[in-house]
Amino acid sequence: MNDPDFEIPDTNKHKVYKLAPYLVYAKQTDFSKFIRIYIPRCPYAKNTINTNKRRSTSALPKPPRENDVEKSLRRTRKAIKGYALNNDFEIFGTFTYKHDRQNIEKCKSKFSNWLKNIQKRYGKIEYIAVPEFHKDGKSIHFHVLIKGYKGKIRRAINPHTGKLLVKKGHKIYELPSYRSGYNTIKMIDKKESTSTKVAFYLQKYITKDMPRLFRKNRYWVSRGLNKPQTTNNPEEWYTNIKPDRVYPNDYGQILEFDVGKNPLVDMFWRVKQK
Numbered sequence: 001m002n003d004p005d006f007e008i009p010d011t012n013k014h015k016v017y018k019l020a021p022y023l024v025y026a027k028q029t030d031f032s033k034f035i036r037i038y039i040p041r042c043p044y045a046k047n048t049i050n051t052n053k054r055r056s057t058s059a060l061p062k063p064p065r066e067n068d069v070e071k072s073l074r075r076t077r078k079a080i081k082g083y084a085l086n087n088d089f090e091i092f093g094t095f096t097y098k099h100d101r102q103n104i105e106k107c108k109s110k111f112s113n114w115l116k117n118i119q120k121r122y123g124k125i126e127y128i129a130v131p132e133f134h135k136d137g138k139s140i141h142f143h144v145l146i147k148g149y150k151g152k153i154r155r156a157i158n159p160h161t162g163k164l165l166v167k168k169g170h171k172i173y174e175l176p177s178y179r180s181g182y183n184t185i186k187m188i189d190k191k192e193s194t195s196t197k198v199a200f201y202l203q204k205y206i207t208k209d210m211p212r213l214f215r216k217n218r219y220w221v222s223r224g225l226n227k228p229q230t231t232n233n234p235e236e237w238y239t240n241i242k243p244d245r246v247y248p249n250d251y252g253q254i255l256e257f258d259v260g261k262n263p264l265v266d267m268f269w270r271v272k273q274k
Contacts, residue, residue: 022046028234030270031085032226033259037238040252046232076218077206082228083128083221084199089145090188091153092198097181101139104131110180111142118177122150129220132205141181143205145188145198151177156184229270237268 023043029036100106111129119125126147131140156165156174165172165184173185188198206218241262243255257265 024232026233026236026238028231028238028268030229030231031082032088033085034244035238035257035259035265035269037234037243037255037257038252039255072218073206077203080128080130080206080219081199081203083225084145084202085196086226086228087126087145087147089126089128089147089198091144091146091149091185092188092201093144093146093175093183093185094141095144095178095181095183096141097139099180101134101141101181104140107140114178114180118149118151121177123148125149126222126225127220128202128222128225130202130205130218143202145202149175151175153185231270235268237264241265 022045024046025040025043027038029038095111097107097110100110108131115125115127128145130143132143133140153173153175156172157163158165170186173187174183175185238255238257241257241264244258244261245256247254247256259266259269
């Protein structure tokens with residue numbers, strides 16, 4: 001864990017708030033490999049949508065006021081991170097185009113057709129696709145997380161040297177089934193830390209300048225992906241276990257407990273795996 005001096009939170013100070021059922025004094029979110037507990041410094045109203053409108057019994061630093069675009073980006077990043085952390089994706093890929101790179105509708109159609117074709121040939125896959133503009137601000141490419149791909153995967157060749165492609169010590173692969181342009185593939189291992197890195201890596205592409213696709217959404221996901229499950233004011237099991245990670249902030253602290261290490265953690269883990 002990050003803080004060796006961490007002390008298990010004393011929830012007795014929240015007893016007065018438990019008499020007010022509309023307040024949240026702790027929030028549990030269950031991911032595929034860990035449980036996250038958020039403990040605010042001061043409880044807030046349950047049905048509050050905008051953090052700027054939270055009711056609190058003490059003066060806390062106020063978050064900057066968000067406009068509609070900022071709210072949309074924050075929600076999109078949260079959704080992308082939740083999907084990435086809560087599904088065991090196996091491939092992280094980047095897909096580019098040889099032709100019509102600046103025609104967003106054509107690129108979208110080509111990518112959609114490729115997804116349909118590979119599922120007809122190899123079976124259902126699960127995915128998250130995030131579009132991004134190239135540095136020219138016009139040409140488009142996709143960053144994609146994939147699970148369940150059963151087609152051929154081969155090592156990528158560096159077009160300049162003719163040698164097997166390696167980036168930062170990682171072997172780079174490609175999917176021969178994709179013929180609309182160039183693609184690079186990294187295989188994702190099963191470590192929780194790797195899944196977290198991939199989630200944050202994908203989040204960074206969620207910007208106000210990204211193209212809106214797929215019914216005006218900023219990203220595209222397959223049906224049936226596991227979503228994080230959230231519970232307000234869970235049982236206080238977390239006061240009896242030392243967390244694996246602690247992240248303090250101005251508004252409280254986040255505790256994370258890995259699944260599979262402690263029977264009590266596993267008992268309160270509510271994720272339904274496929």
